[in-house]
Structure formats: C-alpha cells, structure tokens
Amino acid sequence: MSVAFLDLKTPHIHLREELEAAFQRVLASGRFVLGTELEAFEAEFSAFCGVRHCIGVGNGLDALHLILKGYGLGPGDEIIVPSNTYIATWLAVSHCGATPVPVEPIESTYNIDPRRIEAAVTSRTRAIIAVHLYGQPADMDPILSIAGKHDLKIIEDAAQAHGARYKGRRTGGLGHAAGFSFYPGKNLGALGDGGAITTNDDELAQRLWQLRNYGSETRYRHDIQGFNSRLDEVQAAMLRVKLQHLDGWNSRRREIASAYLHGLAGSGLVMPKDAEWAESVWHLFVVRSVAREKLQDTLSAVDIQTQIHYPFPPHLQPAYHAMRLAAGSLPIAEAIHREVLSLPMDPYLADSDVERVIAMIRSVHPGRI
Numbered sequence: 001m002s003v004a005f006l007d008l009k010t011p012h013i014h015l016r017e018e019l020e021a022a023f024q025r026v027l028a029s030g031r032f033v034l035g036t037e038l039e040a041f042e043a044e045f046s047a048f049c050g051v052r053h054c055i056g057v058g059n060g061l062d063a064l065h066l067i068l069k070g071y072g073l074g075p076g077d078e079i080i081v082p083s084n085t086y087i088a089t090w091l092a093v094s095h096c097g098a099t100p101v102p103v104e105p106i107e108s109t110y111n112i113d114p115r116r117i118e119a120a121v122t123s124r125t126r127a128i129i130a131v132h133l134y135g136q137p138a139d140m141d142p143i144l145s146i147a148g149k150h151d152l153k154i155i156e157d158a159a160q161a162h163g164a165r166y167k168g169r170r171t172g173g174l175g176h177a178a179g180f181s182f183y184p185g186k187n188l189g190a191l192g193d194g195g196a197i198t199t200n201d202d203e204l205a206q207r208l209w210q211l212r213n214y215g216s217e218t219r220y221r222h223d224i225q226g227f228n229s230r231l232d233e234v235q236a237a238m239l240r241v242k243l244q245h246l247d248g249w250n251s252r253r254r255e256i257a258s259a260y261l262h263g264l265a266g267s268g269l270v271m272p273k274d275a276e277w278a279e280s281v282w283h284l285f286v287v288r289s290v291a292r293e294k295l296q297d298t299l300s301a302v303d304i305q306t307q308i309h310y311p312f313p314p315h316l317q318p319a320y321h322a323m324r325l326a327a328g329s330l331p332i333a334e335a336i337h338r339e340v341l342s343l344p345m346d347p348y349l350a351d352s353d354v355e356r357v358i359a360m361i362r363s364v365h366p367g368r369i
Helices: 008-015 016-029 036-049 060-068 087-095 114-120 140-150 200-213 233-243 246-263 292-301 318-323 331-339 351-364
Strands: 053-055 078-082 099-103 123-133 153-157 177-181 195-199 216-218 285-288 342-345
Touching: 008 016, 016 036, 016 233, 036 053, 036 195, 036 233, 053 060, 053 200, 060 087, 060 177, 060 195, 060 200, 078 087, 087 099, 087 123, 087 318, 099 114, 114 140, 123 140, 140 153, 177 331, 195 200, 200 216, 246 285, 246 351, 292 342, 292 351, 331 342
Parallel strands: 078 099, 078 123, 123 153, 153 177
Antiparallel strands: 053 195, 177 195, 285 342
C-alpha cells in the first residue's frame, strides 16, 4: 500500500458539495475579478489572522514583492533574509531591486537566528523578512526588538504557516505586514495559484490595493505604476470554504507530528523541535539524516513518498551566482539542505500509514540512520 506524501484529492472529495456550491455562486454572479467573493474572503482571512486588512494577490511571491514595493524599498536598500528558506523569499527582494542579506538559522527550528541578525544590520538595512519555515513561527520578539532599535520594517513570510501561533498570536499579524501563499499544497491551498497580504498598516493597505491593480483605485485612472496581481473570484470562493476547515486540519497535522516525534525518538534522525512559545501547523515534518539518499531510497522502495525541502539553499542556486557566496560561506544552511528529508504530512493521513512510516524508518538501522 502506497503512502502518499500529500493527498490533494481526498479533501476536495470531502468538500465537493461546498466547493461546487461556491463555484456556482461565482458563475451566477457574472463577476470573476475583484468581486464580492474576494471582498468576503479578505474580511474573513483578516479576522482569522487578527488584523485590519487583507489584500488578495496572485501568489505568494507577489505578496512579498508588493509589500516591499509598497514600502518603497528598492535599489541601494538591503533586506535581511534567512539563508535557509525557499528561493521566493530572496526573489521578492531582488525583484524590487534591493539586496538580500542572508542570516543563518537556528538549527533546531530551521528559522532565522535573532542572535545573528544585528551583526548583519548596516546603514543600508531597511527591513527584515522573517520566514515561518515548515509551519513554525520564527522567534519574533527579539526580531521586533532589533527592528525597533534600527527603525526597520518586519515582514513575515507566512507562506507555510497559515494559522500558526506565536505566544498565542496568529502569524500574519506579528510584524508590519505578512505575505501568504495559497499554492494548492499549502495548509490553506487554492485550486491554483493565489496569495494574500495581511497588515494593520492602513497606509500600506491603501497603496497595495492600487499596486495589485495596475496602480489604479478608480477605473482607467492610474496614480502609480502598478502590477496585475489579483486573487480571482473562483479562488477566493474556494478559499472561503477551506478556511472554515483550516483549524481542524492543522489540529490533525499536530497529532501526526506528535506521533512522529514520539515514534522516531532515538532513531538516529535529527528531529524537528517545536519551540515552547510556538504552535506550529506542521506544513512539513522535516527530519535530518547524513544518509538522506539511502533513507529516501529505502522508503521509496516500499512506496512511502518523501520529498526534500530544499536540496540547495538560495545562495548556491545559479540565479544568485552574481552574489559570489561560494560553498562554505553559509555552512549551517548548507548542512541543513544536504540532510533534510520531509516525511508524509497530510491531515487525511491515516494513523496506520503514520505507523508504517515510523516502523519502516526504525527498521533501516535503528539509532544509526
């Protein structure tokens, strides 16, 4: 019996009637861009995150990019980013003409290490992007303290952390603004690409509503040079349905993560750490092994799917060769990317499948993986 890494069919089968009703609602409206479904989703998601504003956009990269543009960041500016993240975090910085300045992570949580941030701040630093990687919030209080000291903007990359909490507060409302992705595999996923920005900054929100729509607030009047990045009505309607189920799905993810943490203790794998101040939503359950390829091949041979998030850090990608950050320049991120392996994680994953994954891993070389 195969154990899928992520099952995108079952939730849509379970929600078929609700999703079809939402789709029919959009069809009947005759409005497919910037309509009532988007307005309703923005209100519901902002309430979910505990903020005043939500701006639906085309995807998660656009969300981060538009935040930076909305704050007027560009050439000559430096923006601190994690060395250990998906490349989209860096691309958002590059696309606005600013320079990404990487800071190494805390190995136990994979997130940016606040103790290393201040040394990276220069006279050109304008912002810090804190990524809530794999669904666990970054340690925000010390990051906010540094930002306050140096008058920096704090932007959350919450693409993998829908519904996660930091000291009781939801991600999306911890910094000045946050970018979310609704790529289908996310905890809250659309039926295609989608994204959103959340913020309590009234002025930023007003500018973002223009930036996402050709720089226009009134049709055919373009006050600023904007973009075309709008969460469409169909995706907004689908997300409204799924948002009602998100907390339940996240709760199931935590149950699966707890089973993995207990069942794989002492296996020889480096296990993820759930920080005491965090309530992770376990977008991914990522372990580390110096024999990653052997472990992955062994699991694949018995039809247990795994993935690698991510095989290469951004600074070693061809896209960033011009930065001249050679192998060895960011050793913590490089070690993480050599060893990480993501185990099956899905709110519809059966207990028997979780037990099978645990049993197969423990059978490889108990305590010596």
